[in-house]
Amino acid sequence: MAPGLQSLKHIVVLMMENRSFDHMLGGLSATNPRIDGIQPGLSNPDTSPAARPVPPQPLADFQGQLDPDPDHHFPAVDLQIFGGDTTPNRKANMQGFVKSYFNQRRDRKHSQKIMYYFPPEKLPVLTTLATEFAVFNRWFASIPGPTICNRAFAHYGTSFGRVDMNLLYVNGPFKSIYNRLISAQPKHTAKLYYYDTTSSTMEITNLLQHQPELFGTYPQFLEDCRKGALPEYSFVEPNYNDHDTDGGEEIANDQHPDHDVQAGELYIASVYNAIKKSPLWPNSALLVVYDEHGGIYDHVVPPPCTPDKFTASANATGTGMPFAFDRLGVRVPAILISPWIPKGTVVDRVFDHASIPATITKFFLGDYSPRSPRETTADIFIEPQTGPVDPARNLLSLDTMRKDCPDFDA
Amino acid sequence: MVLIHVPRPPKGAMDPHRPVNALLQAQMQHLQDAELKLPARLQSNIYINAIKTEGEAGEYIRRVTEAIHHAHDSAAEKRARHARKRTGVIDIAAAAEDRPSRSAGRGKAKKRAKKKSIKAANKKSTRDRKG
Numbered sequence: 001m002a003p004g005l006q007s008l009k010h011i012v013v014l015m016m017e018n019r020s021f022d023h024m025l026g027g028l029s030a031t032n033p034r035i036d037g038i039q040p041g042l043s044n045p046d047t048s049p050a051a052r053p054v055p056p057q058p059l060a061d062f063q064g065q066l067d068p069d070p071d072h073h074f075p076a077v078d079l080q081i082f083g084g085d086t087t088p089n090r091k092a093n094m095q096g097f098v099k100s101y102f103n104q105r106r107d108r109k110h111s112q113k114i115m116y117y118f119p120p121e122k123l124p125v126l127t128t129l130a131t132e133f134a135v136f137n138r139w140f141a142s143i144p145g146p147t148i149c150n151r152a153f154a155h156y157g158t159s160f161g162r163v164d165m166n167l168l169y170v171n172g173p174f175k176s177i178y179n180r181l182i183s184a185q186p187k188h189t190a191k192l193y194y195y196d197t198t199s200s201t202m203e204i205t206n207l208l209q210h211q212p213e214l215f216g217t218y219p220q221f222l223e224d225c226r227k228g229a230l231p232e233y234s235f236v237e238p239n240y241n242d243h244d245t246d247g248g249e250e251i252a253n254d255q256h257p258d259h260d261v262q263a264g265e266l267y268i269a270s271v272y273n274a275i276k277k278s279p280l281w282p283n284s285a286l287l288v289v290y291d292e293h294g295g296i297y298d299h300v301v302p303p304p305c306t307p308d309k310f311t312a313s314a315n316a317t318g319t320g321m322p323f324a325f326d327r328l329g330v331r332v333p334a335i336l337i338s339p340w341i342p343k344g345t346v347v348d349r350v351f352d353h354a355s356i357p358a359t360i361t362k363f364f365l366g367d368y369s370p371r372s373p374r375e376t377t378a379d380i381f382i383e384p385q386t387g388p389v390d391p392a393r394n395l396l397s398l399d400t401m402r403k404d405c406p407d408f409d410a
Numbered sequence: 411m412v413l414i415h416v417p418r419p420p421k422g423a424m425d426p427h428r429p430v431n432a433l434l435q436a437q438m439q440h441l442q443d444a445e446l447k448l449p450a451r452l453q454s455n456i457y458i459n460a461i462k463t464e465g466e467a468g469e470y471i472r473r474v475t476e477a478i479h480h481a482h483d484s485a486a487e488k489r490a491r492h493a494r495k496r497t498g499v500i501d502i503a504a505a506a507e508d509r510p511s512r513s514a515g516r517g518k519a520k521k522r523a524k525k526k527s528i529k530a531a532n533k534k535s536t537r538d539r540k541g
Contacts, residue, residue, distance in 0.1 A: 017433070062419065062423070063423055069432065124414050124415065128414050146432070146433075147436070165432065165433070166436075167440055196472075197471070197475040197476050198469070199471065200475040202437060204437070204443075204444055205443065205444065209444040209478060212478055212482045213482070241430075241468045241471070242424050242425055242426045242428060242464045243426055243468035243472075244426060244465065249424050251419060251424045252464070260423035262417055262418065262419040262423070263419045263423060265416055266418065269414075269416050403411070406411070406413075406414050407411060409413055409414070409415055409416055410416045
């Protein structure tokens with residue numbers, strides 16, 4: 001077996017907020033054509049029919065541009081993906097982003113900012129990690145909709161039929177990935193680290209309310225890294241709001257518009273540094289991923305997928321059409337980090353957030369049921385330690401651990 | 411090994427007076443649903459529809475999150491106390507089984523005392539008769 005896989009004992013997932021792949025990493029394709037980012041010829045129609053199409057432009061700023069928060073609820077994302085076509089045989093074309101943003105402020109010039117992307121040098125942390133380790137060309141949000149239901153896929157492999165932000169109660173047979181691990185025999189360890197109690201978690205209705213012992217804070221995460229005491233699976237959340245504490249000001253670092261993107265860069269670097277400086281670095285892998293695109297432009301059409309066993313009604317979707325969870329959401333940035341991954345790895349296989357519990361379950365528990373149809377068919381990003389390993393699929397493929405991984409002064 | 415410089419956000423980037431976004435609103439609603447199940451003494455008494463800024467939202471989120479932890483910690487403490495008490499009862503019972511039973515001992519002592527008092531009474535009546 002590959003030594004990287006053999007030594008892997010800890011998997012950490014950091015899930016950020018609301019940015020699309022093209023917006024954050026699309027600029028990288030100019031220097032690395034294997035990364036499927038911004039290419040010449042891409043555009044969205046302007047809301048004034050006489051005007052020229054709006055191309056993506058490298059003018060994204062850290063804060064102040066995406067106000068109001070671009071709509072990313074189900075009907076708006078449907079418009080962004082299908083360009084406003086509601087006919088039965090419609091085809092996704094990613095032509096409705098400008099139209100959707102225009103609907104919010106009726107300001108033509110402002111609506112064009114939804115096409116802006118970051119030049120790579122403005123995001124030194126995310127673009128360095130993407131080029132140093134493994135970047136995913138085809139990691140999609142699980143649902144063409146907002147945060148809560150997309151994050152549910154990362155915890156349960158399903159959203160239990162929800163496509164919105166409403167309360168989500170587990171009423172199905174599918175356990176959270178944390179419960180699967182801690183109730184297994186032999187027992188495994190898992191924890192969700194929220195930033196602090198003032199930021200808290202987005203998984204309230206099921207986990208925080210009933211199992212608060214599963215949670216820790218970001219300072220505890222740092223301490224667990226330092227002591228080499230991380231659980232086998234860790235899910236890390238960012239700070240979702242600007243607030244004051246006894247220790248001073250805590251700036252939101254989730255990168256949700258209109259929160260400062262640089263604060264998020266610092267946070268990603270801090271999580272990476274904590275693991276890299278930990279005695280567990282040779283035994284760890286970190287996935288940095290975004291929950292959904294936040295209404296911001298991406299050019300890749302989300303592919304169809306295995307339907308979930310749930311259906312959202314036409315009323316629930318708000319589009320007049322039911323949704324069988326048979327299409328993924330818009331593409332998001334995703335990067336897998338480990339000293340055993342060759343520099344410059346680009347992954348073209350299709351993933352979504354159901355791949356997170358799918359991978360963790362397969363890696364730590366092996367075969368497990370019941371799991372949602374979406375999770376059962378989701379691809380895994382870390383191969384299991386048992387059984388033969390397909391070298392073409394194994395991302396932790398180096399024979400010796402890298403010593404040239406970057407450091408950040410965060 | 412390369413050291414990459416990470417620029418810090420400008421001072422003005424932080425704004426606790428920023429209006430709450432849809433995500434924070436949803437988070438507060440979820441917390442309110444959880445809060446309603448807490449004991450009344452742990453509830454925040456904050457009307458979430460009146461919360462307009464991130465700073466205010468953060469304060470509410472903190473209070474309910476801490477209250478949830480507190481409620482679970484108190485319940486766990488109580489459970490542990492009960493368990494300790496139960497363990498204590500079992501320990502005493504086990505120790506008692508190892509010793510001669512207290513009631514049996516008490517019975518013997520009673521018998522001994524009774525015998526003693528009968529003996530004394532007999533002695534007294536003999537003395538009286540002699541007297």
